Amino acid sequence: xxxxxxxxxxxxxxxxxxxxxxxxxxxxxxxxxxxxxxxxxxxxxxxxxxxxxxxxxxxxxxxxxxxxxxxxxxxxxxxxxxxxxxxxxxxxxxxxxxxxxxxxxxxxxxxxxxxxxxxxxxxxxxxxxxxxxxxxxxxxxxxxxxxxxxxxxxxxxxxxxxxxxxxxxxxxxxxxxxxxxxxxxxxxxxxxxxxxxxxxxxxxxxxxxxxxxxxxxxxxxxxxxxxxxxxxxxxxxxxxxxxxxxxxxxxxxxxxxxxxxxxxxxxxxxxxxxxxxxxxxxxxxxxxxxxxxxxxxxxxxxxxxxxxxxxxxxxxxxxxxxxxxxxxxxxxxxxxxxxxxxxxxxxxxxxxxxxxxxxxxxxxxxxxxxxxxxxxxxxxxxxxxxx
Amino acid sequence: xxxxxxxxxxxxxxxxxxxxxxxxxxxxxxxxxxxxxxxxxxxxxxxxxxxxxxxxxxxxxxxxxxxxxxxxxxxxxxxxxxxxxxxxxxxxxxxxxxxxxxxxxxxxxxxxxxxxxxxxxxxxxxxxxxxxxxxxxxxxxxxxxxxxxxxxxxxxxxxxxxxxxxxxxxxxxxxxxxxxxxxxxxxxxxxxxxxxxxxxxxxxxxxxxxxxxxxxxxxxxxxxxxxxxxxxxxxxxxxxxxxxxxxxxxxxxxxxxxxxxxxxxxxxxxxxxxxxxxxxxxxxxxxx
Numbered sequence: 001x002x003x004x005x006x007x008x009x010x011x012x013x014x015x016x017x018x019x020x021x022x023x024x025x026x027x028x029x030x031x032x033x034x035x036x037x038x039x040x041x042x043x044x045x046x047x048x049x050x051x052x053x054x055x056x057x058x059x060x061x062x063x064x065x066x067x068x069x070x071x072x073x074x075x076x077x078x079x080x081x082x083x084x085x086x087x088x089x090x091x092x093x094x095x096x097x098x099x100x101x102x103x104x105x106x107x108x109x110x111x112x113x114x115x116x117x118x119x120x121x122x123x124x125x126x127x128x129x130x131x132x133x134x135x136x137x138x139x140x141x142x143x144x145x146x147x148x149x150x151x152x153x154x155x156x157x158x159x160x161x162x163x164x165x166x167x168x169x170x171x172x173x174x175x176x177x178x179x180x181x182x183x184x185x186x187x188x189x190x191x192x193x194x195x196x197x198x199x200x201x202x203x204x205x206x207x208x209x210x211x212x213x214x215x216x217x218x219x220x221x222x223x224x225x226x227x228x229x230x231x232x233x234x235x236x237x238x239x240x241x242x243x244x245x246x247x248x249x250x251x252x253x254x255x256x257x258x259x260x261x262x263x264x265x266x267x268x269x270x271x272x273x274x275x276x277x278x279x280x281x282x283x284x285x286x287x288x289x290x291x292x293x294x295x296x297x298x299x300x301x302x303x304x305x306x307x308x309x310x311x312x313x314x315x316x317x318x319x320x321x322x323x324x325x326x327x328x329x330x331x332x333x334x335x336x337x338x339x340x341x342x343x344x345x346x347x348x349x350x351x352x353x354x355x356x357x358x359x360x361x362x363x364x365x366x367x368x369x370x371x372x373x374x375x376x377x378x379x380x381x382x383x384x385x386x387x
Numbered sequence: 388x389x390x391x392x393x394x395x396x397x398x399x400x401x402x403x404x405x406x407x408x409x410x411x412x413x414x415x416x417x418x419x420x421x422x423x424x425x426x427x428x429x430x431x432x433x434x435x436x437x438x439x440x441x442x443x444x445x446x447x448x449x450x451x452x453x454x455x456x457x458x459x460x461x462x463x464x465x466x467x468x469x470x471x472x473x474x475x476x477x478x479x480x481x482x483x484x485x486x487x488x489x490x491x492x493x494x495x496x497x498x499x500x501x502x503x504x505x506x507x508x509x510x511x512x513x514x515x516x517x518x519x520x521x522x523x524x525x526x527x528x529x530x531x532x533x534x535x536x537x538x539x540x541x542x543x544x545x546x547x548x549x550x551x552x553x554x555x556x557x558x559x560x561x562x563x564x565x566x567x568x569x570x571x572x573x574x575x576x577x578x579x580x581x582x583x584x585x586x587x588x589x590x591x592x593x594x595x596x597x598x599x600x601x602x603x604x605x606x607x608x609x610x611x612x613x614x615x616x617x618x619x620x621x622x623x624x625x626x627x628x629x630x631x632x633x634x635x636x637x638x639x640x641x642x643x644x645x646x647x648x649x650x651x652x653x654x655x656x657x658x659x660x661x662x663x664x665x666x667x668x669x670x671x672x673x674x675x
Contacts, residue, residue, distance in 0.1 A: 086636040088420075095419045118419045188535050194619055196637075231621045235536055239619035250512065250534070250618075371420065371638070378637045382629060383447045387454075387621035 038116045039298045042125040043307070050302040052077030054309055057090060058105040059083060064325035071312045077305060086195075087111055094120050094297065102300040103309055106154060106292035109144035110197070110366040115295070116150055122298045123149050128307035131314035136331040138360045139291070144367075151293035152310050155328035156355055157259040158363060159198055159288040160281035162242050165349070167252045173280045178206035181255055182226075184233050189252040191237040191245065192230070196381035197366050199238070201288055202255050203227050210286055212364045215373035224380035231387055238385060243267060243327070246277065257290075258353040262346050263327025279353040289355065289363025291331065320345075329355055404651075411436060411644035420638035435641035436648070443649055448629065452653070455625045458538065459606040462545035463599055466553040469546065470598070474554045475587075478561035489558070496551050504544060504615040508534065511616070536620025544612040549602040556601060560594020561587075593668050600661045604654055626650055 052075075056063075060083040068079050082099050084090040087108045093099045095118060107115060115121050126132055129152065132140075139153045161180065163173055167189075173180055181190055181202070192199055201212040203223035214220060230236035239245075242254035247267040254260075258279065265274045281287050294313065296306040312318055319330035324345050329335065337354035340346045346354055369377060409424035412431035416423045425431055442448040477488045495503065510516050511533035522529025533540050564587065572582040610627030617623045626646060633643030 088637055089635045091419055092421045092635075092640075095416070095421045114419050118416070120419075188532065191618065235620065235622065237536065237618040237620055239614075241618065245618070371415075371417075374420070374638050378633075378639055382632060382637075385621050385624055385632065386447045386451045386629065387624045 037119055039119050039122045042123040043303045045125060045127045047304045049075055049077070049304045049308055052079070052302055052305055054079045054302050054305045055100060055102045056081045056105050056309070057084065057094070057099060057101040057103065059085070062106060062326055062328070064322045066325070067313070067318050067322045070318065070321075071309060074312070075305065075308060077302075079309075091115065091120075100299075100301070101297050102302045102306040104293075104295050104297060107151065107295050108366070109142070109291060109293060110368045112144050112151060112293065112295075113368050119298055121150050121295050122300065122303065124152065124296065124310070125307060128304065129311050129314065131311050131316075134314050134316055134319075134332050136333060136357060136360070138357060139331045142291075143365060145293070151295045152314065153331050154292045154294045154313065155259060155326075156289065156291040156331045156360060157257045157328055158281050158353075158355055158359060159193070159202070159255065159257055159290070160279055160353075162246045162254045162256045162261040162264070163278045163280070164246060164249060164252050164276050165278035166276045167249075168278070170278055170280075173253075173278065174283075177280070177282065178202060181236075181253060182206070182230065182234065186253050187233065188235045189250075190230075190234050190254070191239055191242060191251050192227075192255040193242075193257070194238045194240050196377055198255070198288065199227060199381060199384070200224065200377055201364075201366075205282075205287065210364060212288055213367045213369060215370060215376075217376060220373075220376050220380050224384050227384040231384070247272070247274075257328075258355065259326070259328035261327075261350055261353045262329070265327070265347060265350070274347045275349050277347070277350055279350050281352055281359070285359055285362035287359075287363060288366065289360055290366060292328075331360070407644050407647050407651075411641050411648055413641060415638060415640065422640035422644075435639070436645045439642055439645040439649065443646075448626075448646075451624055451626055451629060452650075454538075454623070455607055455627075456653075458542055458545060458623075458625065459603050461538075461542045462549065462606055463603055465542060465546040466550050466598075466602060467595070470550050470553040470557060471595070474557040474561055477554075478558050478564070485562075489555075492551055492554060500548055501611060501615075504548070504612060507544065507547070508615055511540065534616060534618055536617040536622045538623055540616045541613050541623045541625075544616045545606050545609065548609075548612055549606060552605075553598045553602045555598075557591070557594045557598040560591050560597070564590055593665055596661050596664055600658060603657065607650060607654060 054077055056079060058081055063081070068081070072079055082101065084093065090104065090107070091111060091114065094101060094104065094115070104115075104121070112121075126148075132148075132152070135153065139148075139156070141147055142151075142153065145151045161173060161178070168180075168186070176183065180186070181192065192202060197212075200220065200223045203226040204210075204212060204214065204219065207222065207226065209219055237251070240256075240260075242251060242256035243260035243263045244267040245251035246254055246261065247264040248269055249272075258281070261277060261279050264277055268274050294310045296303055296310075300306050313322065313330065314332065316332055316334055319332040320335060323330055323335060323340070337346070337351045337356070340354055341348055341351060406424065409426050410422045412428075412433060412435075413425035414423040414432065415421065439448070443452060473492070477485055477492070480488060512518075513530060513532050517533065518527070518529045518531060521527030521531075568586055568590070569582055572586045573579075577585065608627045608630070610625055610631050613623050613625050613628060630643050630646045630650070633639050633646065637643070
C-alpha cells in the first residue's frame with residue numbers, strides 16, 4: 001500500500017517546521033484549502049470589522065473578563081468564549097468542526113505544524129496588527145512559525161518548582177533542584193504537572209538529559225520508570241492545581257508553570273502572606289520554556305475582528321491588565337520583573353518566575369514529535385499514571 | 388408497537404457503539420492525529436486493540452481494571468449497607484410522608500455531580516469541616532489528609548455520588564412488596580429479623596439486582612470522582628481516567644476506544660448475569 005498524499009504531508013509537516021522551512025514546504029504541496037494543505041492566503045487589507053459575535057477558543061479562566069469587556073465596548077460586539085482542557089482536545093474539536101471558532105487563543109507551538117498543515121489556520125495579515133512591534137524580540141520570528149505568519153504569542157512561561165518557603169528550605173531546593181521532587185521527606189505533599197510532555201521531560205532533565213524531544217526509547221522508558229518511582233516513594237499527585245494548592249498549603253512542592261505561581265498570589269488564604277511562595281528554575285537556564293499562541297481559524301466568520309482581538313491583546317496596557325488577572329506573562333516589551341514588582345503584580349520573592357529574555361532564549365522547547373515517538377511518550381505516561 | 392423502543396436502542400446504543408468500534412478499529416489522521424474512523428468493517432485494523440488487550444491482560448492496565456472492579460464492588464457494598472435500610476424505611480413509612488422523604492433524598496442531587504465533588508474536596512481538606520468535627524468529637528485525630536490518594540476516599544465519593552440511583556429503584560421494588568406475605572410470615576411465628584431474611588430480602592432481590600446494575604455500570608466508567616477526591620493520584624487511577632487520557636489528551640483515540648470496548652464487554656457479562664437472574668426469578672414467581 002503506497003503512501004497517500006495526506007500521509008506524506010503528515011510525515012513531512014513536523015520536519016518542515018523543524019527545518020524552519022515550515023510553511024513554504026507545506027505550501028508547495030498544494031493550493032489553498034487543498035486536502036492536507038495549509039491555507040496560504042490571509043485576508044485583504046483595510047476590511048471593516050464584522051458584526052460578531054467574536055468566537056474565541058481558550059483554556060478556562062485564561063483571559064481577564066475586563067480585557068474582554070473593553071474589547072466588546074471598543075468594537076461594539078459580543079465575545080463568546082468556548083473552553084477546552086487540553087491541547088489535543090482543542091485540535092480534535094477544531095478538526096471535526098464540533099466548535100465554530102474565529103480565534104484559537106492558546107495553540108501550543110508543538111501542535112502548530114499539524115494545525116497549519118491540516119488547513120485549520122489561516123495566515124495573519126499584519127496590517128491589522130498595529131501593536132505587533134510591542135512583542136519581545138524573541139517572539140518576532142519564533143522557531144515554530146518563521147516570520148510569525150500564522151501566530152502571535154499570547155503568554156510565555158517556564159516549568160519549574162513552586163514551593164512554600166515556610167515549609168521547604170529554599171537553600172535545599174536550590175541545592176537539590178529537580179531531585180527534591182523525589183525526596184521522601186516531602187511524601188504526600190508533592191505534585192507534578194498532568195501533562196505527558198512536561199512530566200516525562202521533568203524526569204529527563206532530572207537525569208541530566210536536556211533533549212526534551214528525545215525519540216530514544218531507552219531514555220523515555222527510563223524517564224517513565226523514574227516517574228513511577230514517585231508513586232511509591234512520594235505518593236505523588238498528578239494535576240494542574242498548583243496555582244491554588246501551593247498557596248493554600250495543600251501541597252508543599254509542585255512541578256508547575258511559572259504563570260501558576262504568579263497567579264497563585266491571588267489564591268493566598270486570609271492571613272497568609274504571598275511572601276511564603278517560592279519558585280525555582282534551573283540556575284543554568286536549562287529548563288523548559290513554552291508559550292501559547294493566538295491564531296485565526298481558516299473558517300473564521302469574523303477574521304477581521306479576530307485580528308483586532310489579537311491586536312487588542314498586543315496592546316501594552318491591555319496585556320498588563322490581562323497579566324494582572326491570569327498571572328501568565330505576555331511577551332510584551334516593558335512587562336519585565338522590575339516593572340511588575342514595582343506595580344505590585346508580583347512579589348519580590350517570585351522575581352525568578354517572571355521570565356527574562358535570557359531565560360526565554362536559552363529555554364528548551366517542546367518540538368513536534370514524530371508519530372511513533374509521540375505514542376511512546378503517551379504510553380509511557382499512561383503506564384506511570386496507571387500506578 | 389416496538390418502534391419507539393427500537394428507535395431508542397438504535398439512536399442511543401447501536402449507533403454510538405458502532406462509532407466506538409469504527410474509531411477503535413480505524414486509523415488516525417496522519418496530519419492532525421485525530422481519530423479517522425473506519426466505517427466499513429472490511430477495512431478494520433485490529434492492531435490497537437491487540438496492543439490494548441495485551442496491556443489489559445498481561446501488562447500495566449490489568450491492575451487498573453482490577454482496581455476499578457474492586458472500587459465498584461466496595462462502593463456497591465457500601466450502597467447496600469446504607470441504601471437498603473433507607474429504601475426499606477421509606478417504603479414502609481406512612482404514605483403521606485413518603486413523598487417528603489423521597490424529595491429529601493433527591494434534594495442534594497439537584498446540584499451537579501462535579502459541584503458536589505468539589506464541595507467534598509473542601510470538606511475533606513486537612514483543615515476542612517470533616518476533620519474539625521472528628522477533632523471535636525475525638526473520633527479521629529482531626530488532622531488526617533483525606534485527599535491523599537487513598538482508596539477509601541474514592542469509594543466514599545462513589546457511594547455518595549451514586550447512592551440515590553441505588554435507593555430509588557430499590558424503593559420502588561420494596562414499595563411493591565405484598566404486605567400480606569410479611570404478615571403471613573409473622574402470623575406463622577417468624578420473628579421480625581427472620582421474616583426479613585426469609586421473606587422481604589428474597590422478594591427484593593430483583594430490585595436489588597436492578598439497583599446494583601444501575602450504579603455499577605456508570606461507576607466502572609467514572610473518572611472525575613477519583614480525579615477530584617485524590618488530587619490526581621496514580622494509586623487510585625481508574626479505567627475511566629485512562630479512557631479520558633487516550634480519547635481526549637493523546638494522539639491515540641483508538642486506544643481509548645479499545646478500552647471502552649473492553650470495559651463494555653466486562654459490563655455486558657454483568658448485565659447478562661442480571662438478565663438471567665431476573666428471568667429465573669420471574670419464572671419461579673410464575674410457578675408459585
